[in-house]
Amino acid sequence: MALQRVLVSLARRSFSTASTTSPMSRLFANTDYTPNPLEHASGIEKKQLIAELAGNDDPFDVSVVKRGACTKDQPQVVLSCNHERLVGCICEEDSESVVWMWLRQNESKRCACGYWFKLQKKEPL
Numbered sequence: 335m336a337l338q339r340v341l342v343s344l345a346r347r348s349f350s351t352a353s354t355t356s357p358m359s360r361l362f363a364n365t366d367y368t369p370n371p372l373e374h375a376s377g378i379e380k381k382q383l384i385a386e387l388a389g390n391d392d393p394f395d396v397s398v399v400k401r402g403a404c405t406k407d408q409p410q411v412v413l414s415c416n417h418e419r420l421v422g423c424i425c426e427e428d429s430e431s432v433v434w435m436w437l438r439q440n441e442s443k444r445c446a447c448g449y450w451f452k453l454q455k456k457e458p459l
């Protein structure tokens with residue numbers, strides 16, 4: 335019985351000693367530390383964070399673009415680093431549906447509403 339108490343006491347002592355000196359406990363004990371998401375991000379998320387820090391809020395060109403002239407001579411340019419991209423056209427301002435079409439590199443395409451679009455090469459991030 336006495337040996338059991340000694341072992342439990344040693345286990346508690348070693349557990350409490352280990353928990354106060356481990357890197358994780360020091361990390362949580364330091365309340366001034368604020369993790370930087372850039373340090374933990376990797377891959378495409380890290381590229382997005384770096385682009386946002388550089389002032390580019392839409393690094394992958396996914397935001398809605400207001401159409402320009404959209405004629406055959408001046409088509410709406412859509413950027414992509416891929417060979418093709420799915421593009422949606424809201425044909426009329428009060429339309430409740432989107433007409434989707436695939437655009438291919440350096441190929442102009444006309445939507446059913448008459449607006450022209452063209453996919454242009456963009457260098458990847």
Ligand SMILES: [Zn+2]
Nearest residue numbers: 423425445447
């Ligand atoms: Zn359209």
